[in-house]
Amino acid sequence: MALAKLKSDTTEARLAWVTLPTGAAWANAARADAMARVREMGLPTKRDEYWKYTDPTSLTDAGAGKAALFHSDEAALFDAVDRVRVVFVDGVFDAEASDDLTAEGLEIERLADAMAADIHWAKDVYGVLEARGQKPVERTLAALNTAMATDGVVIRATAKAVKPVNLIYLHRDETSDAVLHNLIKVEAGAEVTLLETGPAAARFSKQLEVDVAEGGTFHHVRAQGRDHERRAVTHCFARIAAESTFKSFTLTFNGVLTRNECVLEIVGDDATAHVAGVCVGDGKDFHHDDTVFVTHDAVNCESRQVFKKVLRNGATGVFQGKILVKEGAQKTDGYQISQSLLLDDDSQFLAKPELEIYADDVACSHGSTSGAIDETALFYLRSRGVSHDDARNLLTLSFLAEALEEIADESLAEELRDRLEGWLARHR
Amino acid sequence: MLEIKGLEVKLEEEDKQILKGVDLSIEPGMVHAIMGPNGSGKSTLSYVLSGRDGYEVTGGSATLEGQDLLDMEPEERAALGLFLAFQYPVEIPGVGNMTFLRTAVNAQRKARGEEELSAADFLKEVRAKAKSLKIDADMLKRPVNVGFSGGEKKRNEILQMAMLEPKMCILDETDSGLDVDAMKLVSEGVNALRSEGRSFLVITHYQRLLDHIKPDIVHIMADGRIVKSGGPELALEVENNGYADILAEVA
Numbered sequence: 001m002a003l004a005k006l007k008s009d010t011t012e013a014r015l016a017w018v019t020l021p022t023g024a025a026w027a028n029a030a031r032a033d034a035m036a037r038v039r040e041m042g043l044p045t046k047r048d049e050y051w052k053y054t055d056p057t058s059l060t061d062a063g064a065g066k067a068a069l070f071h072s073d074e075a076a077l078f079d080a081v082d083r084v085r086v087v088f089v090d091g092v093f094d095a096e097a098s099d100d101l102t103a104e105g106l107e108i109e110r111l112a113d114a115m116a117a118d119i120h121w122a123k124d125v126y127g128v129l130e131a132r133g134q135k136p137v138e139r140t141l142a143a144l145n146t147a148m149a150t151d152g153v154v155i156r157a158t159a160k161a162v163k164p165v166n167l168i169y170l171h172r173d174e175t176s177d178a179v180l181h182n183l184i185k186v187e188a189g190a191e192v193t194l195l196e197t198g199p200a201a202a203r204f205s206k207q208l209e210v211d212v213a214e215g216g217t218f219h220h221v222r223a224q225g226r227d228h229e230r231r232a233v234t235h236c237f238a239r240i241a242a243e244s245t246f247k248s249f250t251l252t253f254n255g256v257l258t259r260n261e262c263v264l265e266i267v268g269d270d271a272t273a274h275v276a277g278v279c280v281g282d283g284k285d286f287h288h289d290d291t292v293f294v295t296h297d298a299v300n301c302e303s304r305q306v307f308k309k310v311l312r313n314g315a316t317g318v319f320q321g322k323i324l325v326k327e328g329a330q331k332t333d334g335y336q337i338s339q340s341l342l343l344d345d346d347s348q349f350l351a352k353p354e355l356e357i358y359a360d361d362v363a364c365s366h367g368s369t370s371g372a373i374d375e376t377a378l379f380y381l382r383s384r385g386v387s388h389d390d391a392r393n394l395l396t397l398s399f400l401a402e403a404l405e406e407i408a409d410e411s412l413a414e415e416l417r418d419r420l421e422g423w424l425a426r427h428r
Numbered sequence: 429m430l431e432i433k434g435l436e437v438k439l440e441e442e443d444k445q446i447l448k449g450v451d452l453s454i455e456p457g458m459v460h461a462i463m464g465p466n467g468s469g470k471s472t473l474s475y476v477l478s479g480r481d482g483y484e485v486t487g488g489s490a491t492l493e494g495q496d497l498l499d500m501e502p503e504e505r506a507a508l509g510l511f512l513a514f515q516y517p518v519e520i521p522g523v524g525n526m527t528f529l530r531t532a533v534n535a536q537r538k539a540r541g542e543e544e545l546s547a548a549d550f551l552k553e554v555r556a557k558a559k560s561l562k563i564d565a566d567m568l569k570r571p572v573n574v575g576f577s578g579g580e581k582k583r584n585e586i587l588q589m590a591m592l593e594p595k596m597c598i599l600d601e602t603d604s605g606l607d608v609d610a611m612k613l614v615s616e617g618v619n620a621l622r623s624e625g626r627s628f629l630v631i632t633h634y635q636r637l638l639d640h641i642k643p644d645i646v647h648i649m650a651d652g653r654i655v656k657s658g659g660p661e662l663a664l665e666v667e668n669n670g671y672a673d674i675l676a677e678v679a
């Protein structure tokens with residue numbers, strides 16, 4: 001078959017550049033398994049069903065390409081938050097710039113250290129959740145990340161963590177090609193907030209595997225950007241146990257290509273899983289893709305997917321979201337909304353919402369809309385003295401409100417709202 | 429205050445003339461009322477004065493305190509002191525009523541070169557004014573007009589007017605949808621704002637409102653023109669006999 005040939009050629013061309021890192025026996029095995037998955041599935045091409053709207057070529061190419069650095073005089077995000085900072089420069093851990101990695105309720109280690117240890121809890125998570133998330137949809141770039149990654153952090157929450165952990169991804173080298181892999185294990189009843197900020201690299205492959213045990217709570221707030229030419233493919237695989245809570249929010253500014261995949265598997269009863277995102281993009285070069293897959297495999301669980309995109313000057317937004325309710329997953333409450341606000345006729349939003357349900361006592365809904373600014377509301381605001389641009393921005397923020405409300409911590413939400421206001425004010 | 433001369437307006441998208449030469453002059457401190465059959469152009473007049481898209485002025489002029497209104501953006505007209513209480517107030521999901529009010533008040537202050545109202549002063553003023561219109565704290569928190577009843581929306585319009593303190597207030601059927609008590613509240617709200625330097629143009633179908641807000645002059649609009657003007661007794665005549673006699677008389 002021509003496609004199979006194309007895929008294996010693409011895959012082998014890419015793998016020619018890859019050397020697998022070595023560590024403890026289990027780590028070497030995990031990497032070898034991942035490499036086998038890569039070969040078996042093949043890297044994506046634009047002819048794959050799940051890459052119909054987003055061309056993966058620049059993500060699978062051997063070289064990273066170039067991305068100019070973005071200079072901003074704004075303060076770093078979450079600067080005022082009391083947090084543990086873990087800094088990576090172009091995908092390499094920077095101990096100097098990072099805080100001391102000890103924090104109450106948390107165990108934080110470098111991935112390389114964990115992968116070198118003969119006995120480590122990471123063995124039950126690293127590449128394990130990723131492998132579970134390869135069915136029914138293949139995510140080969142995630143397997144490649146598992147095989148290649150040398151850096152990242154592994155975090156175990158053993159109690160309610162006092163401070164959030166902030167992974168800060170700095171971009172200093174115009175051609176950097178970074179691969180990071182992070183693990184989070186939230187023990188029963190424990191709680192942690194993970195913040196991720198920064199553009200990271202010219203090309204960034206990042207994976208997060210999150211294992212939330214019974215009654216655990218995981219909050220995730222991420223801001224990607226703002227370098228215009230950067231490319232990123234990120235994966236989040238989560239296993240969500242009974243009575244636990246998983247909440248993830250991502251804000252994306254700029255970027256020529258961002259593909260954020262989030263694969264959530266709810267395996268215990270009475271759990272909650274929310275994933276939300278806002279992206280704002282300006283210009284023909286902007287392409288942002290949210291691909292989400294939520295599996296309900298337990299009773300009485302709630303999931304929400306809330307994605308909002310503001311697109312202007314020919315920008316492109318993609319949403320592929322699925323809720324799969326397995327047999328026996330009764331009393332599932334699944335919600336999915338994806339909406340775009342198109343600020344001109346050139347921008348486009350491509351959406352593929354899907355529901356697949358094998359249980360009879362469930363309430364699932366999904367909706368997708370694409371529209372312009374409400375002219376009547378705009379006039380109403382202006383008739384009260386609000387300028388055209390301010391009125392448009394106010395309506396834009398109100399369009400985004402439902403997604404921003406998914407951030408549990410109001411002060412974090414407020415900070416992101418301020419950044420959004422700034423972005424809107426700069427893009428008139 | 430407001431000076432309209434021979435104003436002719438058609439729809440932008442269609443070849444349909446709606447206003448066919450409107451003349452109207454309102455002195456400071458005066459209350460004028462406009463009555464007229466459905467579709468005669470009353471709302472169109474109010475929209476054109478406040479700058480809504482979709483209309484094309486084909487003749488005539490409109491000035492507020494000597495300044496040409498028709499050339500201005502809607503927000504400039506508002507900053508100059510023009511206010512329209514909408515016949516159908518607009519719902520804005522996601523924008524809190526409080527945020528909306530504060531943004532509007534401060535935008536106008538800024539446009540006029542005045543200092544912004546402090547959060548505390550603003551809150552105090554809103555609370556007092558909302559209370560007199562029986563708008564509770566919950567309504568202030570909710571998104572603008574979303575889930576408000578018809579009467580609540582109209583009261584919310586008057587609250588905005590009270591906060592913005594415009595010079596020229598146009599009320600388009602503010603009485604429709606109001607119960608008897610709400611009508612009194614709204615009228616009291618309007619009457620409290622009456623002053624030497626402020627004028628009102630009240631569009632209504634019913635004499636009832638004019639019992640509370642006493643007009644100095646009443647105009648009858650028909651088919652895009654003001655066909656008759658007179659004192660408050662003109663409204664009574666409409667109430668008792670409808671428009672037929674008046675229209676026959678001017679025809």
Ligand SMILES: Nc1ncnc2c1ncn2[C@@H]1O[C@H](COP(=O)(O)OP(=O)(O)OP(=O)(O)O)[C@@H](O)[C@H]1O
Pocket residue numbers: 439446464465466467468469470471472473482515
């Ligand atoms: N945007 C529009 N598109 C089509 N027709 C319009 C539009 N705006 C106004 N019209 C028409 O113009 C005429 C005047 O409408 P307008 O709303 O001004 O009347 P009105 O006097 O306020 O009526 P009412 O008493 O029912 O509120 C009507 O025939 C109406 O259908």
Ligand SMILES: [Mg+2]
Pocket residue numbers: 470471472515600601
């Ligand atoms: Mg009308």
